[in-house]
Amino acid sequence: MTDVLSDVLNHLNLRSVRCTRLEAAGGWSLRFSLRTTLKFVAVMKGNAWLIPDGQDAVQLFEGDTFFLANAAGYVVTSDPTLTPIDGLQAFDWDTGETACFGGDDTIMLGGGFDVRGDPIDFLLKAMPSVIRFSAQDHSATALRLSLSLLNNELENPKIGCDAASKGLADVMLVHALRAYAFRGDHPAPTWLNGLAHPKIRRALEGMHGNPEYGWTVDNLARAVGMSRSSFARTFTETVGKPPLAYLTQWRLERACAALRKGVEPMSNIAQAAGYGSESAFGLAFRRQFGISPGRYRNNHTVTDHVIADIGP
Incomplete structure (x- = not known):
């Protein structure tokens, strides 16, 4: 029998784009515009706040992962009261994928997925604008394993790092959608x-x-x-x-x-x-x-x- 999720992803031609890593300590706040179709943010160590545009701030703890669909932008920060700076300025895109802000009390990963052509609604209408997988979510064990491998790839980049990190991000997305499908807390039937x-x-x-x-x-x-x-x-x-x-x-x-x-x-x-x-x-x-x-x-x-x- 045909694997429905694989069939949908293959026809949508969804692919990952660049994945990044952030190390931070003290007070910091970064704003990112979201041009990708689907975005993920994961906390590998410490804690932080995520503020999607038009929504309340959500505190993230170690092991938490968020997916955002069609969001205009968002802020990640140590303190929601801080004024954010442009997150793009935090990254040296020529020499590495890790941005450093005064230490590594908090380590986060981020990445996005885009689609070649339209329509993408078939997938996005089956998902809420924000999906959270907490560190205690047992259905997301494979998701967290994929993130751990991705973190290791970005922390210690070697030859083929870009290809490996994008491949791991693709695997992570499949694990996330699989876990979400069986979680049973969908806001509407899809x-x-x-x-x-x-x-x-x-x-x-x-x-x-x-x-x-x-x-x-x-x-x-x-x-x-x-x-x-x-x-x-x-x-x-x-x-x-x-x-x-x-x-x-x-x-x-x-x-x-x-x-x-x-x-x-x-x-x-x-x-x-x-x-x-x-x-x-x-x-x-x-x-x-x-x-x-x-x-x-x-x-x-x-x-x-x-x-x-x-x-x-």
Whole structure:
């Protein structure tokens, strides 16, 4: 069966950008603008405060990790009453990834993830704007292990450090999303909730593994051993939308990924999305995104860029 989380991340082409490390003591306060799609902040030693724009200050302790989605900016500080300076000035981007402020009473890691092209809403709408994993969160053991390895890589940089740190950040994100999916404190039903429900997960795996198949509520229910009515109700309550509405959304998300590559014939993309003709595909695409597939392809290109302002 298809691994749904891996399938989503592969189609979104989410990738990590530069990871950074901060050592500080005494009074300090740094502001960072967040241009990346998804950002993480982790405390490896000591404690600090995190103040996302428009939200209350939150105290972080050793072992705590925060993820921020689509935040305009944030402050990390030893004292919320201090006036922050530009965090970018704390880092020597040419010679190292660690910024030092008077000692190492507090050690923090930071990093970001960006996506090539749109839409990213499929993932972000399944997440709150802020997710916290505390040091006592037993579901996040693997997350903390990934962070420990990342900290060691940044503290003692060797050849291949950039590639290794980005790879570890990617692994950390998977562990974080996995832990969040099974944590059970989601503010609203989403497809991530569905991954924690054995039978709904099997239905999602079927749809992701064979999205062009003519799925119906009946054959999905049979595939997971549920009655039609019970399956439809449970799926909607868990995922937040009916089974076929979810299937349509995912088919079109996949189509967006194919269109951004700009090489596959439109007829092939339509067929892979489960549509018998380009016209039917075009109608469904415009209904979902308000733009034709051809125009979407012309407006979206996959580009590589480096985001620098992702410090802790």
